[in-house]
Amino acid sequence: MKDERARSLISDIDYRNPSTHLIYWSVFTVLSLGAVTTILPLLWGFFSALKPSYEIFGFPPTFLPRPAARPWQWNWGVYDEVFAGSQFMRYFWNTFLLAVFCWIAAIVPSSLAGYALSKMKTPMPKLLMLLFFMTLMVPFQAYLVPLFLTVRDLPLVHINLVQHFAGYPAIILPAGVSAFNIFLFKSFFDDIPTSLVEAARIDGASEIGILLRVILPLSYAVFAVVSIFSFMGTWNDFLWPLLIINDNNWNTIMLRLYQYDLQGDVAKNKVLAALMISSVPPLLLFALFQRKIMQGIALTGVKF
Amino acid sequence: MRSRILAAGFLAPAIVFFALFSWWPIIQSFIISFQEYSTDSAKASRWIGLENFRQVLVVDSDITAVAWMNVLLFVALGILIGYFVPIVLGIAINEMRHANSFFRIAYYLPAILPMVVVTIMWKYIFTPEEGLLDALFRWVGLQPVGWLINKSTAMLGLVIMATWKGAGATMIIYLAALQGVPAELYEAAELDGASIRQRIRHITIPQLLPIMLVLLILQIIGTFQVFTEPFIMTKGGPARGTYTVLMYIYDKLFREYNYGQATAMGLMLFLVLVILTVIYSLVTRRQEQNR
Structure with a gap:
């Protein structure tokens, strides 16, 4: 990456100047100290999970568990105790299951709509786009209560989505609403030459066939971005599942963490262990798709 | 004609989803606000x-005022403490020739x-007296702050945490924007003898503006929903000091099952x-016109 860096504020000539050099290394030092404060709390949490409670909240503060010199004596079993013993496994699977369905809901309607708006002759395209993109103006928190009432009694059909499967349908179906995803798909498809699509049409391919066999192979990047953001969104979501899920056995991982922390009889080191375990999937996803995620944020301006 | 029907079929799922879970609830906002809402399907909601x-x-004016004031305070503190951090980080890290990816x-x-x-x-870190932060304060000989037990420091603690959590993602956006600053501008400024501080002030900042x-x-919109x-x-708490x-x-x-309110x-x-x-949208539109 270093080689492709365009010149920026400080040129190579500046850089050789002693006083600039001094400033550069001062900034470097400050940034390093700052980086310590972003990494340290996470490491503190990781190590504190291995301590007894009185050591987590004790004076003087310790970083490594005691005895610091003998790591093999630390309470490593706590991670297994929490994951297997406190059934965190179950909540992992709950959340994975939910994430898969939410992902389907996030991908299918938006990519179909994006394709139609980009490559097909749709009725009233201007009006439709206005109606879709208008919803970007209001985050869902602003109509939280009416949405909450809607999923409990869908208009016309009068179905209560909260009644079955612990309320999961009431989380999955609204995940299909994302003007932002439609916008991403549409603008990505806009860059694919229409001639490709027309050639396929002349060859007698169906529209679904074109979407799957011509467009999709060229659009892995946008599908990846939408998928990663969708998974992270479901995994990290708190407010909406808190309102909807009505069966403790079907809690998502974040709801479980919230309750685990509230239970007075659970030692705080176990809570910290649970926090660390629950952060593994997002961290893993980031490690695998670091470049994609960073590009996605820079490209879309959306943070998850 | 056939292709139009087909296109409508492609759009139908999105339209159904939006109608049910976005357009309808938004319309409902304006209706239910003026009703005594009834969840009982046999009893109609009453206009009030x-x-x-x-x-x-x-009637609730005390609590309502507190909630809005707290949110406004959160927005203000968020700007004061959190807004400039990612800008500074972005500009500084963009210059780093060592450990750039690490940062x-x-x-x-x-x-x-x-x-x-x-x-x-962070709740554990902010624990009064015994938490990591207060323990560190005491360890170096300072007074423990108490953080979450005091009205003033509780809000501060929340903003510090929000900044810690949020600055990195915003920084990435600034880093991307900094890549778009034309190198010629810096070259010209350097030839004219502009110092690094002058370059930041007259090139980097205006380009990032x-x-x-x-x-x-976006940050204000986000913090309103905390x-x-x-x-x-x-x-x-404490004493509704962070009630939003x-x-x-x-x-x-x-607690009250009062859907109308x-x-x-x-x-x-x-x-x-x-x-x-x-x-x-006015701001972004004007920016696009200026380009």
Whole structure:
């Protein structure tokens, strides 16, 4: 990456100047100290999970568990105790299951709509786009209560989505609403030459066939971005599942963490262990798709 | 004609989803706010005019005012403490010729962690007297702050945590924007003998200004909806010192089951956010015209 860096504020000539050099290394030092404060709390949490409670909240503060010199004596079993013993496994699977369905809901309607708006002759395209993109103006928190009432009694059909499967349908179906995803798909498809699509049409391919066999192979990047953001969104979501899920056995991982922390009889080191375990999937996803995620944020301006 | 029907078929799923879970609830906001909402399908909801708003604004005025003031304070502190951090980080890290990738990842790290995880962890760190932070303060000979037990420091603690969590992701956006600053501008300035400080002031900042404005409005929109952090960390306390608008809505919903009043408060939040978004789109439109 270093080689492709365009010149920026400080040129190579500046850089050789002693006083600039001094400033550069001062900034470097400050940034390093700052980086310590972003990494340290996470490491503190990781190590504190291995301590007894009185050591987590004790004076003087310790970083490594005691005895610091003998790591093999630390309470490593706590991670297994929490994951297997406190059934965190179950909540992992709950959340994975939910994430898969939410992902389907996030991908299918938006990519179909994006394709139609980009490559097909749709009725009233201007009006439709206005109606879709208008919803970007209001985050869902602003109509939280009416949405909450809607999923409990869908208009016309009068179905209560909260009644079955612990309320999961009431989380999955609204995940299909994302003007932002439609916008991403549409603008990505806009860059694919229409001639490709027309050639396929002349060859007698169906529209679904074109979407799957011509467009999709060229659009892995946008599908990846939408998928990663969708998974992270479901995994990290708190407010909406808190309102909807009505069966403790079907809690998502974040709801479980919230309750685990509230239970007075659970030692705080176990809570910290649970926090660390629950952060593994997002961290893993980031490690695998670091470049994609960073590009996605820079490209879309959306943070998850 | 056939192709139009086909296109409509492609759009149908999205339209159904939007109609049910976006357009209809938005319309409902304006209806339920003026009703005594009935969840019983046999009993119709009753129109009660402005009664819900009277309840929220007059009868509940103490709590409502506190909730809005807290949110405004959160927005203000968030700008004061959190807004400039990612700008400075972005400009500084962009210049780093050593450990550049390390810095990017290190500062982005908190943004990857789930909000609930971060909030519970910081709750322990902020624990009065015994938590990591107060213990460190005592260790170096300072007074323990108490953080979450004091009204003033509780809000400060929330903002510090929110900045810690959020700065990295915003920094990435600034880093991307900095890549777009033309190298010729810096070269010309250097030939004219401009110092590095002058280059920051007259090139970097003006070049970043459009995106700075956009991110300012996005940050304000985001902080108006703060919920998870105070809900988990302080339960809105101490003495409602961190009680927010969304928490008020939550209480109306799950403690009082008063859907009309909850929607009325929601509608006010809705209007504030729409005004902010209109400003946002005006700003971005003007930027596009200027380009």
